[in-house]
Amino acid sequence: MSVSNLLENWSEFRHKHPVEDVPHDPYKWAMSIDLDACTGCNACSVACYAENNLPVVGKEKYAHGQAMHWMRIERYWPEDDREFPDQGAQFLPMMCQQCEAAPCETVCPVGATNHTPDGLNSQVYNRCIGSRYCSANCPFKVRYFNWYDYPTTENVWPAEMTQQLNPDITLRGKGVMEKCTFCIQRIRVGQRSVKNEGRVLRDGEVQTACQQVCPTNAITFGNLIDTESKVHQQWKAQRVELAVDEQTKDKEEGGSDLRGYRILEELRPYPSVMYMERVRESAI
C-alpha cells in the first residue's frame, strides 16, 4: 500500500474502532488475566523471549531503558504508609493491550501500525520508519524500539544461539518499533491449518507462549466472538464489555462485586485485555 493510496482512501482503511461498520468476524482475539492466580514468577516473560526472538540487551542498555521485554511483570507496593507490605506485593503482567482504538495507530505517520480484521494491533516492521510516535502515545508503555541493530552488530546472539531463533518470525533491525503480537505467528499457522478443513479455530487450538507456560493458568487467550471460548465466558461472567469506556456494572448503584476490569479504560483505547482483580482475604 503506497502512502498516497493510504492518504486518499484514509477513511476506508481507518475504521472507527470498536467497529460497527466492519465487525470482527470470525475472530476477535482477546485475553483475560487473573491477578489472583498470577504469582509474578516471570515464566511468561522468559517464554516470550524464547518464542519471539527478543534480544537480551545487556546491563548497560537495560539501564538506558532499552529492554525489549514484550511481556513484563510490574510490581506494585501498597501505598498507605504501612511499615511492611503485610498483604504482599501486587504483580501485573503487562504487554500490548491490542486496543480496539489504539492511540498508537492514529499517530503513525506511515501506517505501520494497524488494526487487523481479527482485532489485533499489528506492527508492519518493513513499513516502520522509527518515528517512535506510537511509543510516545501508548498509555501502557508496551512498545519497544530497536535502538541498535541487535541481530548483526551487538552480538546479542552469538553464532551458537542463532540456532535457537524462531524461523516463523523475522529479526528486527535498527530503527524499528516492535511489541507483543499475541503470538501472531501461532495464530496464523492455526488459522491456515483449519482453513483447509473449512472451519474456524476452536478454543485452545492456539495458545500464546505466555499462556502456554503460565504455571498457574493465570492467562487466558482466545476468540472473544466464540461463545464457547473461555475468554468469552470470562468476559461475560465479569460483565466486561469491549466497546465501552465505562462498564455498565460500575455505573450501577453500589458498584460491582465482580473482579473484571480494564486498565486505563477511561482513555478510550478499548483494550482487548481484561484483568481480574487480586483478592486479599479479609479474615486474616
Added chain:
Amino acid sequence: MIDNDFDRRDFLKVLGWGGAAVALSGCGNTSIEDGKETVVSYVHAADYVIPGISVYFNSTCAQCEAGCSINGRVREGRVLKLEGNTSSIINRGKMCGLGQAGVQHHYNPDRVREPLLRNGDKGETITWEKAYGLIAEKLNGVSGDQIDFLTGTVSGHLKVLLGNYLESLSSENHFVYEAVSPAVQRAANMKSYGMEMPRFSINKAKVVVSFGADFLGAWVSPVHFSQQYAEFRKGVDGQRGVLVQVESKMTITGANADRWLVVRPGTEGILALGVINALGAAGLQLPADVAAAVKGYDKERVSKDTGVSTEHLARLAALLKERTPSLVLLGSAAEGYAHGSENAAAINLLNHVLGNVGKTIEASSAVPFPQIAPATGNYAALRLANNRLADGQCKVLFTYATNPIFTAPTEMKFKENMAKAGFKVAFTHYLDETALQADLVLPLDSALEDWGTIVAEYQPDGVQIGVQQPLMEKLYPNTRGMGDILLALIKQRRAEEYKSFDDFYSYLRTALLKNKGEFAEAGVDEDVYWNDLLSAGIINVGGNVNKLVDKISTNIQLPPPPERDKDYPFTLIPSVTASLRDGRHTNQPWLQESPDPLTTIVWDSWVEIHPKKAAELGIVEGDILEVESRNGSIKAQAYLFPGIHPDAVSIPLGRGHEAMGRYAKGYGVNPFQILDRVFDKETAELAMHETLVKLRKTGQRIIVVKDEGPVGGSQQGRKIAVSVSSDQVDLSEEV
C-alpha cells in the same frame, strides 16, 4: 547379546532393576547431519525433517531437580523452544522461566567442547582416548578409599552406573552435595511423618501457613506447587484458599500471601508454638504433652519474641481453627539456623495439632527400584568431602554437576583443599570455578543432547520416571554424555559385564526393555514398546505407598531470640531466587535479564534493607555498601526493600561468578563466600541464615539497573493493578 555364563541377578543389578514391580507407560531421535548448517539441501532430507514443519519430542527438564516433563519443538533439526508435557503429573504442561532457558544451556557459546588437560595454567586439548587412558593410569595403584566422587543430585540409570563404577573401584565415597537443599526438613519430616518428602496438597487446604517455604519460587517442585496454588485460590468447596507466609525476608510466595507476617530472624519455631498455644486458648483440644510443651508460649511472649502482633496471632489461630483442613509448610528460611531442626519440629507439630497429617500431608510412594531413586544432596556431604581432601585422604577426585568452589563458604578453604588431591577430574558443561581447578576437564553433552532417566525427589502421585532423550544431534563432536563416559570408565574395570553395551543408549534401552513384560500388553514388539516409551517421555510407576506416621514429638528446645550483636548488627539472609538458585545457570542470558520479581533488578546483585533502617543509617538506593561478616566482605548496591525485617539484610545467591562464561563472569557478588560456619545442631547442615554482618557505606553510588520506574512501586493513584478484599467480591459465578 549376553553371554550364557552371565548371571541374571548380576545383570539386573547392572541395569538397576532389582526390586519390585513397575508400571511403564513413550519417538524417535532426529538424525540430522549437522545442525549448524544454514543452507540445507533437501534433496536427501534426513528422517523426521520436513522443511518448515516442526516436530515435537518429549524429554525431561534438567534445569533443576523437580523433574518436569518437557516437549521440545524441533525444526530443521534444531530445537527451538521447550514447552511442558501435558501428560506429566508433575508439571502438567507448564514450565518456569528457568526451564524455558534450557535451550540457552544447550546453545550456550561458553560450553566446553573438547577434553582439556591441565598444562600449567592452560588447558590443552586432548583426545578422549588419551583422557580415558589418563584416568586409568591415575587410578592405578590408588585404593578405593582414596577415590571420591563429589556430585550434585543424581537419579535414574546414571546413578546406577555411577554406583556400579564406584563399586568397581571399591570406593564408597560418593558425596552428593547441594548447596541449597531442604536437608533439615528431610530429617524433620522423617521424624514427624516417617518419610523425608511426603506429598503436600496445597490444593486440598483451605488455609496454608508457610514458614518460609517459597513454593512458588524455588522450593522443591515450584511448577507443580504453582498449579496446586492456582487450584487453592479457586477454592475448595467454593471457599478461596488463604495463604499466610511467615518469614523475615519476603519471597515471591510471601508476595502472594493474604497476610505476610514478618518475624524476627530465627523465631519461626516460637511463632509456631505460639499459634498452638493460641489454638488451645481458642478452644482446640490439645494433647496433654503438647499443651505442656507450649505452655510458656503465651501470646504476649510470642509477640515480643517474634514481632508479630498479638492481634495477628489471634486471628491466625482463629482462622486455622475455623477452616480445616489446613496445611503448614516449612522452608529454608525456618531451617537455616543453628536451631533449624528445632524450628522444623515446632512447625511440623503445628500440622499434627491441626490434624493435617493424612489430609493435606499424605504418604508419598517409594521408588520401587531403590537404585534409581534420587540420591539427594545436602551440605553435610560437602563437609565430609572437604575434610577428606584437607586430610589428604582423597587422591583422585571426580566432580559432576556441582560447583563447590563457588558455593562453599570461603572459610571452608575448599579450593586449597582440592589442590591436595593428586588428580582432579571435572565432568562439566562450562569452565566454572571448580572445573578451572581440575587437572582434567571432560565436556558433557547438554541435557537436550543426552540420554537418561530422571526421578525427582518430590513425587505428586505414584512415581514418575522422566525419560530424557536427545532433541537434536550433538552440537559438538567431542562432547560426551555422562552415561557414555561412565560406561567407558566402567569398561576399564569390568569389561566383560558391560561389553554388550556399545553406549549409554543401548544400556538404557536394555534396562528399560527389561521390564516391558510387566507393563506392556503381552506380545508387544520391543521396538513398538520402546517407541511408545520415548514418545510419551514418561514412565508412570505405581510404587509402594510409604507408611505415614503421625508422630508427635514435643521435645522442642527453642532458644530465645538472641540480643543483636553490637559489632555485627544484621542477620544476612542469602536469598534463593527462582531463576538463579545456586548459580549453576547464571550463564544463561535470559535469566540474567529476567528481572527479580520483587526488586525488578537485572544483571547484578543487591543488598535489600528495610527503608526505615536505611533512613536511620543514611543509606539511599544505589549506595554501594560493604557487607562484612566475620569471614569476609562483599560490596553491592543498596536497594530499599519494604519486605524485610529491619534487623536483616538480604543478598541473592547465584551471581558473583569469577568464571563460567561471558554472561555470568563479573556480574554481581557471591554471598556464599562470606557465610559463617554455623551448623544446625542436629543435622550438621550449614545454617544459611546465621551469618551476622555489618554494613559500611563506601561513598560510591550508582544507578540501580532495574525494571521499575522512577516512582518505584507506586501506581500514582491510578487503577492499574487492583486489589480487592475477599468480602467485597463474589467469586461464585466465575468461569
